[in-house]
Amino acid sequence: MPPIQRHRIRLPDVDFSRKLESDVYFMLDDADGGSRRIRFHDYDAIYAVPGLYEQIFYERLKCDSPRFLAQRLEEVLAAAGDDLNRQRVFDFGAGNGMMGEALAHHGVSRLVGLDISAAAESALHRDRPGLYDAYYAADITGDDPSLREALRRWHFTCLTTVAALGYHDIPAAAFREAFNLVGDGGWIAFNIKETFLGESDDSGFAVFIKRLIAGEFLQLYHLERYRHRISIEGNPLYYCAVIGRKLAPLVA
Numbered sequence: 001m002p003p004i005q006r007h008r009i010r011l012p013d014v015d016f017s018r019k020l021e022s023d024v025y026f027m028l029d030d031a032d033g034g035s036r037r038i039r040f041h042d043y044d045a046i047y048a049v050p051g052l053y054e055q056i057f058y059e060r061l062k063c064d065s066p067r068f069l070a071q072r073l074e075e076v077l078a079a080a081g082d083d084l085n086r087q088r089v090f091d092f093g094a095g096n097g098m099m100g101e102a103l104a105h106h107g108v109s110r111l112v113g114l115d116i117s118a119a120a121e122s123a124l125h126r127d128r129p130g131l132y133d134a135y136y137a138a139d140i141t142g143d144d145p146s147l148r149e150a151l152r153r154w155h156f157t158c159l160t161t162v163a164a165l166g167y168h169d170i171p172a173a174a175f176r177e178a179f180n181l182v183g184d185g186g187w188i189a190f191n192i193k194e195t196f197l198g199e200s201d202d203s204g205f206a207v208f209i210k211r212l213i214a215g216e217f218l219q220l221y222h223l224e225r226y227r228h229r230i231s232i233e234g235n236p237l238y239y240c241a242v243i244g245r246k247l248a249p250l251v252a
C-alpha cells in the first residue's frame with residue numbers, strides 16, 4: 001500500500017441533526033489554496049483522492065465495521081464447525097477494499113469484489129493492488145450475461161456486504177442477485193442501520209430486510225447491535241451485524 005496521504009478536511013459549522021447524513025458534506029482543501037465541497041455519499045469524488053476515504057470514515061468517524069464483521073464471521077463459522085479459510089467470498093459493494101483487507105487478514109480461500117463504481121475499482125487497484133482475486137465494476141442487475149456467468153464460475157460460499165445496504169446504496173434487487181450467487185448452505189454476512197429493523201420503518205428496504213431475516217431464505221446465526229461509527233457530531237451510530245446461512249434463493 002502506498003504511504004498514507006494526509007488531507008486537510010473541514011466539517012461545516014452547521015447543525016445537521018435534522019438532516020440525513022447522506023446530505024452532509026465536508027470541505028477538502030487542495031494544495032493550491034482552493035477548496036471544494038464533497039458530500040459524504042459522493043463516493044466517486046472521495047475514492048478519487050488517495051487516502052481520503054480512510055481519513056474521513058475510518059480515522060475521523062471511527063468506522064469499525066470491516067474489522068468487526070470479519071472477526072464475527074470467523075467466530076460464527078468456527079462455532080458452527082466451519083472455517084473462514086475455506087470460503088470463496090463475494091464482497092459485494094466492495095468499495096476500495098476495506099472489507100477485503102479485513103478478510104485477507106483472517107485468510108480466505110478466494111476473494112472476489114464487485115462495486116457499481118468504476119472509481120472504486122480504480123482506487124482499489126491504486127491502493128490495494130492484488131487484494132482480490134478478481135474485481136468487477138458493474139451493476140449486478142444489468143443485462144450482462146457474461147458478467148453473471150463470470151460470477152457464477154467462482155462458486156461462492158460466502159457473501160459479505162459492509163456499509164453498503166439501503167438508502168442511497170445497494171437496493172434490494174441488487175442484493176437479491178448477489179445473495180443468489182451463493183450456494184445453498186453458504187454464509188451471508190452484512191450490516192444495516194438499526195432503524196431498518198425497527199417496527200416503524202416500513203420503507204421498501206426495511207420490509208425486504210425484515211422478510212430476509214425472519215423468512216425462509218436465511219437461517220440466522222448471529223444478530224448483534226454495535227457501534228458502526230460516530231456521526232459528525234460525535235454521537236454513536238448503531239448498526240446491526242447479521243450473519244446467517246442461505247437456505248434458498250431469494251425471490252422477488
Ligand SMILES: C[S@@+](CC[C@H](N)C(=O)[O-])C[C@H]1O[C@@H](n2cnc3c(N)ncnc32)[C@H](O)[C@@H]1O
Pocket residue numbers: 043065066092093094095096097098099114115116117120138139140161162163164168169170171174
Ligand atoms: C460506504 S461504501 C462501503 C465500501 C466498503 N464495503 C467498505 O466497507 O469500506 C458503499 C459502497 O457501495 C457501493 N454501491 C452502491 N450501490 C451499489 C450497487 N447497486 N451495487 C454495488 N455496489 C454499490 C458504492 O459504490 C460504495 O463503494
